[in-house]
Amino acid sequence: MMMLKVKSPGLYTTVQDLGRYGHQAEGFSPAGAMDYRAFMLANQLLGNDDNAPGLEMTFRGASFEVMQDTVIAAAGADMALEIDGDAFSIGVPIPVFKGSLVEFGAAENGSRTYLAAAGGFRVDRVLGSASTHVRSGIGGYRGRTLQAGDVIRTGDMAAAPGPFRIAGIEEEEAVRVIPGQQYDRFNEEMREKLFGEGYTLTKDCDRMGYRLDGPVLEADPDPGHDVLSEPTQLGSIQVPKGGKPIVLLNDRQTAGGYARIGTVARVDIPKLVQKQPGDTVRFEEVSVEEATALYREEMEKIRDGGYLEINNDFRSHVRPTAGKLARIMER
Amino acid sequence: MDIRQFAENALTIYMGDEIDERVNRQLVALRHHIEGMEVEGIDEIVLSYTSLIIYFDIFKTDARVLKETLGDIDEEALLEEEIEYRVIEIPVCYGGEYGPDLGNFQDNGLSEQEVIDLHGNKEYLVYMLGFMPGFPYLGGLDEKLHKARLETPRVRIPAGSVGIGGRQTGMYPFESPGGWHLLGRTPVPLFDPGREETILYAAGDRIIYRPIDEAEYRRIEEDIASGDYEIKYEMKGGQ
Numbered sequence: 108m109m110m111l112k113v114k115s116p117g118l119y120t121t122v123q124d125l126g127r128y129g130h131q132a133e134g135f136s137p138a139g140a141m142d143y144r145a146f147m148l149a150n151q152l153l154g155n156d157d158n159a160p161g162l163e164m165t166f167r168g169a170s171f172e173v174m175q176d177t178v179i180a181a182a183g184a185d186m187a188l189e190i191d192g193d194a195f196s197i198g199v200p201i202p203v204f205k206g207s208l209v210e211f212g213a214a215e216n217g218s219r220t221y222l223a224a225a226g227g228f229r230v231d232r233v234l235g236s237a238s239t240h241v242r243s244g245i246g247g248y249r250g251r252t253l254q255a256g257d258v259i260r261t262g263d264m265a266a267a268p269g270p271f272r273i274a275g276i277e278e279e280e281a282v283r284v285i286p287g288q289q290y291d292r293f294n295e296e297m298r299e300k301l302f303g304e305g306y307t308l309t310k311d312c313d314r315m316g317y318r319l320d321g322p323v324l325e326a327d328p329d330p331g332h333d334v335l336s337e338p339t340q341l342g343s344i345q346v347p348k349g350g351k352p353i354v355l356l357n358d359r360q361t362a363g364g365y366a367r368i369g370t371v372a373r374v375d376i377p378k379l380v381q382k383q384p385g386d387t388v389r390f391e392e393v394s395v396e397e398a399t400a401l402y403r404e405e406m407e408k409i410r411d412g413g414y415l416e417i418n419n420d421f422r423s424h425v426r427p428t429a430g431k432l433a434r435i436m437e438r
Numbered sequence: 439m440d441i442r443q444f445a446e447n448a449l450t451i452y453m454g455d456e457i458d459e460r461v462n463r464q465l466v467a468l469r470h471h472i473e474g475m476e477v478e479g480i481d482e483i484v485l486s487y488t489s490l491i492i493y494f495d496i497f498k499t500d501a502r503v504l505k506e507t508l509g510d511i512d513e514e515a516l517l518e519e520e521i522e523y524r525v526i527e528i529p530v531c532y533g534g535e536y537g538p539d540l541g542n543f544q545d546n547g548l549s550e551q552e553v554i555d556l557h558g559n560k561e562y563l564v565y566m567l568g569f570m571p572g573f574p575y576l577g578g579l580d581e582k583l584h585k586a587r588l589e590t591p592r593v594r595i596p597a598g599s600v601g602i603g604g605r606q607t608g609m610y611p612f613e614s615p616g617g618w619h620l621l622g623r624t625p626v627p628l629f630d631p632g633r634e635e636t637i638l639y640a641a642g643d644r645i646i647y648r649p650i651d652e653a654e655y656r657r658i659e660e661d662i663a664s665g666d667y668e669i670k671y672e673m674k675g676g677q
Contacts, residue, residue: 128481128482128493129481129482130482130571130636131482131484131493132482132483132484132485132567132640132641133567133571133572133636133637133640134567134568134569134570134571134572134573134637135571136571233631234631234636242570242612243570243571243612243629244612245571245631285444285445285446286444287444288442288444288450335455335456335457335486335487335488336486336487336566336568336569336575337486337487337488337489338484338486338489338491338568340444340445340448340491341445342445360568360569360570361484361567361568361569362486362566362567362568362569362575367444370444370445372446373445373446373447395443395444395445395446395501396501398446399446399496399500399501402446402496403496403497406497
C-alpha cells in the first residue's frame with residue numbers, strides 16, 4: 108500500500124474527484140475539482156482514470172513525506188516543486204522514492220494545482236464520490252482539509268506513465284456567459300455593464316463562489332433581485348441587491364434566491380477558477396448552443412490527449428533515476 | 439410546456455410562479471413521469487418551488503432531442519396521476535437545551551405548550567431540498583408561528599435542530615450557523631451516509647413532528663446507536 112504523509116498541508120488542500128452527482132435533489136453540492144481540466148490532465152500523465160481522486164492545493168501547496176515508492180504528477184497553477192531540495196517542473200510524471208520529501212511552494216500563473224498519484228488517492232467514497240465538501244463535512248479525507256500528520260493512501264500503478272508532458276494551454280481571454288434565468292430583469296444598459304470593462308475578483312473567492320467587484324447591476328425594480336429559491340448551476344452568476352455579481356462554483360448551495368443574470372460557460376470555468384483575488388475577469392455573451400459545442404470540443408480534446416505532448420526534456424527523468432541508483436548503491 | 443436552457447447540460451421546465459401545492463404536485467408527477475420514460479442521457483432531476491431541472495449528459499443526448507421528447511407531455515394530465523408519497527415521522531424534543539427559543543413566541547401571544555401544539559402533529563409538505571444537504575423547504579406552517587429571524591444569528595446550530603425562520607419551518611441535518619428560532623431537536627440523524635437512503639425525504643413527501651420527552655429522546659438515541667431504531671413512515675397517495 109502506497110502512502111504519503113502530510114508534513115505541511117499548505118493553505119487549503121482537499122481530496123477531490125470530478126464531483127458528486129445525482130444527489131443535488133437532496134441538497135448535496137457537487138463539489139469536485141474546480142479546474143476539471145488540470146485535474147484530468149494530472150491523472151492522464153499517470154495513466155489513471157480521469158476521475159481518480161487527487162489533491163487540490165490552493166495558493167500555497169502542501170509538502171509530503173513519501174512512505175513508499177510511487178509516481179506523482181501535478182498540473183494547474185505553476186507551484187514551485189522541490190523534491191529533496193532539487194527543483195522539478197510540474198506537468199510531467201515524476202517517480203518518487205521512500206523517504207523523499209516532496210514540497211510545493213506558492214502558486215504562480217494561477218491559484219490551484221492538482222496533485223495526482225499513481226492509482227489515485229484512496230479514500231472512502233460518500234454517495235459515489237471522493238470529493239470533499241468541507242461545509243457539510245463529507246467526503247475526501249475525513250470531510251475536511253488536510254492537516255499535518257495525515258497519512259493518505261494511494262493506489263497502485265494502473266499503467267506505466269507515458270513520456271508525456273502537458274503542452275502550453277492557450278485560450279481566449281474573455282470568460283463567456285450564457286444568458287441566465289433572470290436575464291430579462293436586466294435592461295440593455297445593465298447588460299452592457301456586465302459585458303463591458305470587466306470585474307475584479309475580491310478576497311471573498313472560495314470553492315463556494317467568487318464575489319466580484321465592478322459596475323453595479325440593477326435589476327428592474329419590479330420584481331427586483333429576489334426570486335423564489337431555485338436550483339443553482341455551476342457558474343450561475345447571481346446578482347443580489349447591491350448589484351455586485353457572485354459566481355457560484357463547485358461547493359455552492361444547491362438552491363439560491365437571487366436573480367441570475369447568466370451562467371459561466373463550462374469551457375471557461377478552468378480559466379475563471381485559476382484567477383486570483385485582484386485579477387480582472389471580462390465577460391462576453393455566448394449562446395447556450397455555442398457554449399455546448401465549445402464544451403464538447405474541449406472535453407474531447409482533453410480525453411483524446413490533445414493537451415499532452417512528448418516530453419523531450421529528459422532532466423525530469425534523469426534526476427530521480429540517479430537518485431534511485433544512489434539509493435541502491437547505499438544498500 | 440415552458441422548457442428553457444441556461445446551462446450546457448440542463449433544461450429547466452417552469453410550471454408556475456408562486457409557492458403552491460398544486461404546482462408542487464404537478465412537478466412531482468412530472469418528475470415521476472420523466473423517470474418512467476427512461477430517456478437516454480438524463481442524469482438527474484432536481485425540483486424547486488416552481489420548476490424542475492433535468493441534468494443530462496451532452497455526450498449521450500442533446501437539448502433539442504430532449505425538448506422534443508419532453509414537449510409532448512400533457513401538463514393537465516399530470517395532475518390526475520396518482521403519486522405515492524411518504525409521511526415521515528420526526529420525533530422532536532421541544533424546549534429546554536434542545537429548543538432554547540421555544541419561549542420566544544410570547545410576543546406572538548403563545549405559551550410554550552401552544553407553540554408545540556401548533557407546530558407538532560401536523561403534516562408539512564416538502565417542496566424542495568437545498569441550502570444544505572437534506573434541508574427541507576416545508577409548506578404549511580401556521581401563520582401564528584411566523585416570526586422574524588433572530589437579530590443576531592447563532593454561530594453554531596446543532597445538527598437535528600428544528601426551528602422557525604420567518605414564514606418557514608425546517609430542520610438542520612448538519613451543524614451550521616443560522617438565525618432561526620430553535621424549538622427543539624430530533625435524535626434521528628437526518629443525514630446518515632451508512633443508511634440506504636442517506637436523506638430521509640424528498641420533494642413531494644410530508645413530514646410530521648411528533649413531540650417526545652427527554653427520556654424518549656435518550657431511548658431513541660440509544661436505539662439508533664445499537665441499530666434498533668426504525669424510521670416511522672406511512673405511504674399515502676397512489677392507487
